[in-house]
Each structure stands twice: as C-alpha cells, then as structure tokens.
Amino acid sequence: MAHDYTIPFNHSSLMGRELEYIAQAMKIGQIAGDQTYSKKCHALLEQMLGVRKVMVTTSCTHALEMSALLLNIQPGDEVILPSFTFVSTANAFALRGARIIFSDIRPDTLNLDERQLESLITPRTKAVVPVHYAGVGCEMDVISDITARHGVDVVEDNAHGLFGKFRGRWLGTFGRLATQSFHETKNITCGEGGALLINDPRLVERAEIIREKGTDRSRYFRGQVDKYSWVDIGSSYVMSDVLAAFLYAQLEARDTIQAHRRRIWEYYDGQLRDWARDHGVGCPVVPPHCEQSYHMYYLVMPSLQQRQALIAHLKTHRILSVFHYVPLHHSPMARRVAQPHAHCPVTDEKSDRLLRLPFYNSFSRDDQDRVIDAIRHFQP
Ligand SMILES: Cc1ncc(COP(=O)(O)O)c(C=O)c1O
Numbered sequence: 001m002a003h004d005y006t007i008p009f010n011h012s013s014l015m016g017r018e019l020e021y022i023a024q025a026m027k028i029g030q031i032a033g034d035q036t037y038s039k040k041c042h043a044l045l046e047q048m049l050g051v052r053k054v055m056v057t058t059s060c061t062h063a064l065e066m067s068a069l070l071l072n073i074q075p076g077d078e079v080i081l082p083s084f085t086f087v088s089t090a091n092a093f094a095l096r097g098a099r100i101i102f103s104d105i106r107p108d109t110l111n112l113d114e115r116q117l118e119s120l121i122t123p124r125t126k127a128v129v130p131v132h133y134a135g136v137g138c139e140m141d142v143i144s145d146i147t148a149r150h151g152v153d154v155v156e157d158n159a160h161g162l163f164g165k166f167r168g169r170w171l172g173t174f175g176r177l178a179t180q181s182f183h184e185t186k187n188i189t190c191g192e193g194g195a196l197l198i199n200d201p202r203l204v205e206r207a208e209i210i211r212e213k214g215t216d217r218s219r220y221f222r223g224q225v226d227k228y229s230w231v232d233i234g235s236s237y238v239m240s241d242v243l244a245a246f247l248y249a250q251l252e253a254r255d256t257i258q259a260h261r262r263r264i265w266e267y268y269d270g271q272l273r274d275w276a277r278d279h280g281v282g283c284p285v286v287p288p289h290c291e292q293s294y295h296m297y298y299l300v301m302p303s304l305q306q307r308q309a310l311i312a313h314l315k316t317h318r319i320l321s322v323f324h325y326v327p328l329h330h331s332p333m334a335r336r337v338a339q340p341h342a343h344c345p346v347t348d349e350k351s352d353r354l355l356r357l358p359f360y361n362s363f364s365r366d367d368q369d370r371v372i373d374a375i376r377h378f379q380p
Helices: 020-026 036-049 060-070 086-093 114-120 139-148 201-211 217-221 241-252 254-279 306-316 330-336 345-353 365-376
Strands: 053-057 078-082 100-102 125-128 151-155 177-181 194-198 298-300 354-356
Touching: 020 036, 020 241, 036 053, 036 060, 036 139, 036 241, 053 201, 060 151, 060 177, 060 194, 060 201, 078 086, 078 177, 086 100, 100 114, 114 139, 114 345, 125 139, 139 151, 177 298, 194 201, 201 217, 217 365, 241 254, 254 365, 306 345, 306 365, 345 354
Parallel strands: 078 100, 078 125, 125 151, 151 177
Antiparallel strands: 053 194, 177 194, 298 354
C-alpha cells in the first residue's frame, strides 16, 4: 500500500499561486470551461511553443480521442504506434475502429524505432503516433520525412515531453496534432488534464466543435452565430476553469519546476551511472540533439528477477519504485484490434527490466540521497 512508504513514487505539491488563482476564478464566478484561466493557459502555451492553437482538455487521453476524430479515423484504417506506451495512445484510435499496428522501440531511447516505420506502412495507414518517452524526442526528422512521403498524418503523444526539444524545436510542434498530459504524475499538473496542440490551422474550427459536444458553441460565444446547434459528432472535452486556474499557476512556475527537475535528474544520473555500469544496469539515454523534459529517471536492470528484487529491496527501505509499460501487443485487447503476431522484442525485453525511481517537484535532496543509498546497497 502506498501509505507504507515514506518516500512515494510521486507527490503533488503547490508550486506557486494555484490557490490564489482558484479563489480568483470562484470570485469572478467562472468555473466552467474556456473562461479567463483556460484562455491564459492557451495564450501562454501558444506563445511559448509557437503552436497555431492550443486547447486545454480533460486529459491527454481525451486529446488523443479528439485527434482520432479530427483525422476522421474510420474502421479498417491503420494507425502505427509503439507497443511500449500507455493504453490511451492505442485506445483513442481503437475507439474509432482503427486497426492498431505496433512498432518496436529503439533500444537506446525506448522511442518508436523509426528504422522500422516504413516497413509497417500500407495503403491503409492513416496516422503514426510517436510517443516521446520520458520527454526525449523521437527521431522526428526521419519520421516526418517518411510520413510526408506516404501522406500519413503524425500525432505526437507528448504526454511526457512538454518543454522538451528535438534539434532545437519544441516537442509537440512536429505533428499535425500533438497531445499533452497534466495528470498528477507530470512535471506540470492540475490533477487530471491535458491539451491538444493543433499545428494545422485547417483543423482548428472542427476541433472547437468536437471539444464542445459537437456543437458550434464557441462560435456562439464569439457572437458569430445567434444560437448554437449540433453540427458534428463530439464529446465533452473542455477543462473546468477551476483546474485551468491551478494549471496556469503551474505553467507560470515552469522555470522553477524545470530547473528543479533537472537538478533531480542530474543528481540521480551523477550518483548512479557508475554504479549502474559496474552492475550491468542501464540508465536513460539522451542523444545530444535532444533536450529532454526531465520527466523521469529510470534504470534498466539486467533481468526481470533483478528488477523485481530491486523493487522489493526499495520497499524494505519504504521507498516506492514502479515499473511500466506492460507491452500492449500482448494485451487481451490487442488480439481484437491489433495486427496478429506483432514482433517487438526490444519492447518485451525493456518492459521486463525497467524501473522508475521516485521523482516529483517537492522531492528533497535528503530523500533522494536515501533512494540512492538504498540502490547502492542492492546487490544485483
Ligand atoms: C504516453 C502517455 N500517453 C497518454 C497518457 C494519458 O494521459 P492522461 O492521464 O492525461 O489521460 C499517458 C499517461 O500517463 C502516457 O504516459
């Protein structure tokens, strides 16, 4: 149970003016969506990332669902994504009837292996969904080149990667669409939340409609129509302004948050890399052309048994470490919606061996030293 641990895996904390802004949202009587604080979040992200349009959503899962609707994914269309990801990356497209084609990952960054991508593309391929794992960019120049040649759309699942860069360019600005998560485990959070980043201006108007239950309510609020109507399919993907107020305060504190997370990441790396090398343990790989988002620190143990043993060892020190992702190509749902016999040996191997260490904004150096000490006393 989580409460048996004195060092949790994740812990949410206030990073700035969250409570003040929530009180302000209540005071001005704006707690539904798309009001003052949502607009502030949109403007801040658009300006900072240079994205045509940002819309905050109820989750990254829902931003992915919006992407599938916006790209008109139909039954039988194929969508390529890594098996090593969270279930929502696949589910959003499976909901539209897509056939999921699993790609394996690179052994270094654990990102979709762009060297396999072209062999997975068929005339039915509609989209590729690269996941910037741990906020380290996928090889977007190769992926963009291949997808452009085949006329296939890219949706970046950037749940981990806000403020990461690939070759100097923000993650989330490569795909026709990109999605962010503000779930409590993320660098910047509002508990549950997400955003859709729209890089193709032709998708903006329909995105507004899909996000507002299939209605043109946004046009109505802008005074462009005198009543709003049901004009398309859609759902309720609008974030409450109470959460947007919380989120805006976190976004304002982004420099402090990112600098702190960078110190945590570099301290783990500095303290553990030699130990890891001596014990056959892998550490994160960040290629020189990637600026990571400092979302997580993980170890890749020599075997599944040793990974489980280290989790148990840390538990005896009351430290919670976790593993993920269980490869999607082995899941019961994959048998129904994915290509049979997906071959993802790197995914299988890494997913058995990977372990994530505690990492959160209020993580103290003392607590981090406890984690590092405990790991160093583990005999792999
Ligand atoms: C890669 C990836 N995509 C999507 C999601 C879903 O995010 P959310 O919880 O905001 O729906 C997650 C969740 O952690 C994730 O890791």
